[in-house]
Amino acid sequence: MTRSLPVWWRRRIPRYRLIGARCKECGKIHYPPRTSCPYCGSNSLEEVQLPRRGILESYSVIYSVPGDNRLNAPIIVGLVNINGVRIVAELTDVLPGELSTGLEVEAVVRKISETSDTGIITYGVKFRPVLGAGSGAGQDTGEA
Amino acid sequence: MNDSMVKVYITGTGAVKIARHYPLGVRDLAFQAGKQALAESGSDNVDFVIVASSLSYLQAPQLDLASYIASSLGLHGVRALSVEAGESSGLAALETAVSLIKSQEASRVLLIGVDKMTEHPSGPTYVMLQALYDTESDAYYNIGHAGIAALLMRLYMEKYEVDRLTLAYWPAMMHMHAKNNPHAMLPFAVAPEKVMTAMPIAEPITLLDAYPLGDGAAAIVLENGDELEGRPLAEIESVISATGMPSPALREDPLDLESLRTALGRLGGLEKIDVIELHDSFSIYGLLELETLGLAEKGESAKLVAEGYFSAEGEGPLVNPSGGLKARGHPIGATDVYKLVEVSRILAGTWQGVKRGDEETGMIVSINAAGSSSRIALLRKVKG
Numbered sequence: 001m002t003r004s005l006p007v008w009w010r011r012r013i014p015r016y017r018l019i020g021a022r023c024k025e026c027g028k029i030h031y032p033p034r035t036s037c038p039y040c041g042s043n044s045l046e047e048v049q050l051p052r053r054g055i056l057e058s059y060s061v062i063y064s065v066p067g068d069n070r071l072n073a074p075i076i077v078g079l080v081n082i083n084g085v086r087i088v089a090e091l092t093d094v095l096p097g098e099l100s101t102g103l104e105v106e107a108v109v110r111k112i113s114e115t116s117d118t119g120i121i122t123y124g125v126k127f128r129p130v131l132g133a134g135s136g137a138g139q140d141t142g143e144a
Numbered sequence: 145m146n147d148s149m150v151k152v153y154i155t156g157t158g159a160v161k162i163a164r165h166y167p168l169g170v171r172d173l174a175f176q177a178g179k180q181a182l183a184e185s186g187s188d189n190v191d192f193v194i195v196a197s198s199l200s201y202l203q204a205p206q207l208d209l210a211s212y213i214a215s216s217l218g219l220h221g222v223r224a225l226s227v228e229a230g231e232s233s234g235l236a237a238l239e240t241a242v243s244l245i246k247s248q249e250a251s252r253v254l255l256i257g258v259d260k261m262t263e264h265p266s267g268p269t270y271v272m273l274q275a276l277y278d279t280e281s282d283a284y285y286n287i288g289h290a291g292i293a294a295l296l297m298r299l300y301m302e303k304y305e306v307d308r309l310t311l312a313y314w315p316a317m318m319h320m321h322a323k324n325n326p327h328a329m330l331p332f333a334v335a336p337e338k339v340m341t342a343m344p345i346a347e348p349i350t351l352l353d354a355y356p357l358g359d360g361a362a363a364i365v366l367e368n369g370d371e372l373e374g375r376p377l378a379e380i381e382s383v384i385s386a387t388g389m390p391s392p393a394l395r396e397d398p399l400d401l402e403s404l405r406t407a408l409g410r411l412g413g414l415e416k417i418d419v420i421e422l423h424d425s426f427s428i429y430g431l432l433e434l435e436t437l438g439l440a441e442k443g444e445s446a447k448l449v450a451e452g453y454f455s456a457e458g459e460g461p462l463v464n465p466s467g468g469l470k471a472r473g474h475p476i477g478a479t480d481v482y483k484l485v486e487v488s489r490i491l492a493g494t495w496q497g498v499k500r501g502d503e504e505t506g507m508i509v510s511i512n513a514a515g516s517s518s519r520i521a522l523l524r525k526v527k528g
Contacts (some may be wrong), residue, residue, distance in 0.1 A: 011280070030394060032281055038394050058302075058398075060294030062286065064345040066270035069286045077291045077346075079299070079393060086393035088282040088295070096347075101302060113286060124284065 003115055008122050015124035018052060018107050020085060021045040029085050052107040053130060054082035061096045068116045080105055080127050093128035104130045148246035153526065155374030156185030156365030157485040162329035162358040162473030164262045170200050170209070171216040173361035174258040177481075178217050182254065185365035185374035192250040193217070193224040196237035196257040197477035201228065202272040203263040213256060223250075230276045230512035231425060232385075233257065234480020235519035239383050241366050251368040257481030258361035269357060276476075276513045278390040290346035290354055292514050293426035296392060297348055300399055300428055304443030308348060312339035313450035314427035315352050315470050320455075322467025324497040327482070329358040329473035336450075353470075355425050360475035362482040376526045377492035378506070384410045385519040392514045401429075401436045404511060404518035408437065411520060417461050418503040419490055421483035423510045424468040433509055434463070456498050465490065465498035483508045484521070491525040 013019060014032045021033035025042035031050060036043040058079040065073040076091040076099065091099070092110050105127035112122045158180025160173050168176075174195070182188050195210035206212060210224035229236035234257040244250040261269055273289035282292060300306065316336045322328035334352055342350035367374060388403025389395050395402060408414070414437070424430030434445040439460060448454065454463035466472040466486045469479060487506035489495035506523040 011284075015284070032284075034280070034390075038389055058295040058298045060291055060298065060349070061344065061347040062288050062291050062294070063343075064266070064270060064288050064290060065286050066274050066288050067267050070267050072286075075286045077285060077287055077295065079295045079398065086398065088285065088287070088292070088391060088393050090285045101298070112284065122284075 003118050003120065005120055008120065016109055018050045018125050020048050020050045022048040031085055031087050050082050050085060054080040054087070054105055054127065056091075056099070056101055056103040056105050056127070057081050057086070058101060059091065059099050067113075069113050078105070078127060090126045091128065092126040098129065106130045150246045150248065151369030152242050152245050152380040153367050153369050153372065153376035154364050154378045154380065154484065154488045155367050155372065155376055156181035156183070157363070157377065157488055158184070159327045159362040159482055159485045160360055161327045162360035162475060165260070165359040166262070168359070170197070170204055170206065170258055170260050171213055173260070173359060174213045174256050174363075175216055177258070177361035177363040178213070178254055178256050181363035181365050185367070187252070187373050188219070189373070190219065190252045190254045190365070191223060192241070192244060192253040193219060193222055194237045194241050194253060194255045195224070195226050196233040196255070196481060197226065197259050198228050198230050198233045199259045199261060199272055199476050202275075203260050213258070228477070229517060231423065231474075231476055231479065232510040232512045232517050232519050233477035234484070235383060235508065235510045235521055236385065238380070238480070238484065238521055239385060239519065242380055242383055245366060245368050248368070251371045252373065253366045254363060255366060255481060256361060256363040257478035259475040259477040260359040261357040261475060262359055266357060278516065282391050282393065288346060290349050290426060292392065293428055294346035294349045296399060296432070296514065297426070297428040300431070301348065303399070306443065306446050308340050309336060310446045310450050311427055311431075312336035313446065314424065314430055315339045317449060317455060318424065318464060318468040318470035321465050321498045322471030325467050325472055325486070326496055328467045328471055329356050330467070330471045349426060353427050355469045355474035358473040358475055360473060360478045360482065362478050362485050364481060364484050364488065377494070378488040379524045379526055381522040381524045382411065383519065383521040385517060386410065387517045388515045390516055399432060401432050401511065401515045401518065403515045404433060404436045404509065404520075407518045407520050411522070414438070416505065417507045418500070418505050419462045419465060419487060420507045420509065421464055421466060421487055422468065424464065424470050425474055427470070429511065429514070430464070430468065433511070437509070456500055462498070462500055462503070480508065480510045483510075487523050491523060
């Protein structure tokens with residue numbers, strides 16, 4: 001949700017490509033990248049491509065959706081764990097009744113919000129249930 | 145934390161009933177609460193006006209709010225300061241006021257908390273409330289005002305195997321308490337089964353788990369104990385704060401309210417507390433606070449609440465006699481000041497709502513969002 005183009009634009013790459021930050025001091029990874037490490041405070045960070053698959057640890061089906069995006073209600077938000085790095089993000093391509101914790105999910109790029117008075121449309125990573133699980137298809141390549 | 149020997153007392157309280165105050169603006173509400181507090185303190189003479197408000201900057205919108213409110217109260221030339229710390233704005237303003245008095249920069253401070261949440265329809269208001277959370281991470285998505293609390297609630301239910309009905313006893317207790325609070329927005333009883341089956345707003349959170357959108361203002365007068373003009377209602381023993389992770393996703397355990405844990409550590413432990421006003425924008429936060437404060441084992445707080453342990457007849461400390469954010473209401477920047485009014489009145493023996501009658505120590509807790517910051521204030525009854 002943004003009414004400002006620069007606010008969204010400057011953070012677009014990590015949001016399109018699931019790029020996190022690894023702290024060169026303490027080694028911990030977080031997403032999306034911040035100005036300094038939330039764990040140790042160091043600003044010595046390097047970009048790191050996160051794997052695109054993770055596990056759904058929690059979720060909520062949201063009906064009280066803010067602003068213009070109310071038209072898209074309900075929106076599903078999840079807490080996804082990718083090799084120990086947790087991300088709050090929306091889920092897509094799934095119905096509320098198909099959700100359960102422990103579900104394997106994968107990252108895709110989708111529209112996040114649209115603000116009618118400014119016309120700004122934002123995009124970013126959402127997660128969907130892994131397609132063709134067990135078939136080898138959609139295997140994590142580490143590529144954006 | 146402060147070596148100053150200056151004691152700080154509350155000598156005046158004021159509170160407007162929380163409601164949808166369509167005819168009244170931010171300044172009108174602040175005026176009513178401020179005048180009540182000044183009248184109880186016996187004097188209009190203050191050298192600082194501090195205003196706690198969060199949404200005013202988005203709802204009205206108005207900047208330099210404290211100066212405009214001071215002027216509308218007729219306090220021309222007074223020093224004025226606005227304090228914003230999201231849902232914890234009220235205790236942040238208290239921290240500021242107490243340090244001004246302890247450092248003898250001020251001797252009488254009028255602290256007003258005010259917010260209107262109904263100047264816009266709920267859709268735009270949810271956009272504003274979403275900004276209480278980290279807009280650079282979680283709140284980039286359409287999490288609304290309840291999404292993060294909902295994620296934590298489900299984690300809690302699964303981790304500790306607590307069922308939905310047990311979690312519905314918190315709102316039920318809040319509504320029971322609010323029935324006797326003269327300024328509560330929702331002063332009616334609600335059965336736990338109704339909470340569980342109410343309309344979902346962010347599953348597993350239902351409408352009856354969530355705080356209502358209401359307008360409100362509350363005020364207190366704070367004075368230096370060496371230069372008292374009014375009758376002291378309660379002493380502010382301490383007020384402390386800490387910041388925390390910007391998102392619960394960054395915590396080793398997302399259910400760990402580490403900012404509150406850090407603030408508690410700074411207090412150096414707790415003595416026996418008789419009455420507590422917790423921050424329960426959503427039930428899960430109230431329960432996690434009980435566990436962080438050591439008043440319940442992890443995963444056990446909801447069961448204790450359901451058994452009545454924290455009610456007026458219970459064995460534990462009395463929790464949220466006001467009805468909490470859930471049922472008293474939660475006009476964001478004003479909420480902590482309501483808690484200060486309520487706990488002072490309980491300690492002074494002038495409270496009309498739920499109480500036990502022998503309370504000597506009170507605690508107020510507030511957090512912003514899921515714990516980006518937390519604050520604790522300790523209040524003490526004035527003897528004699």
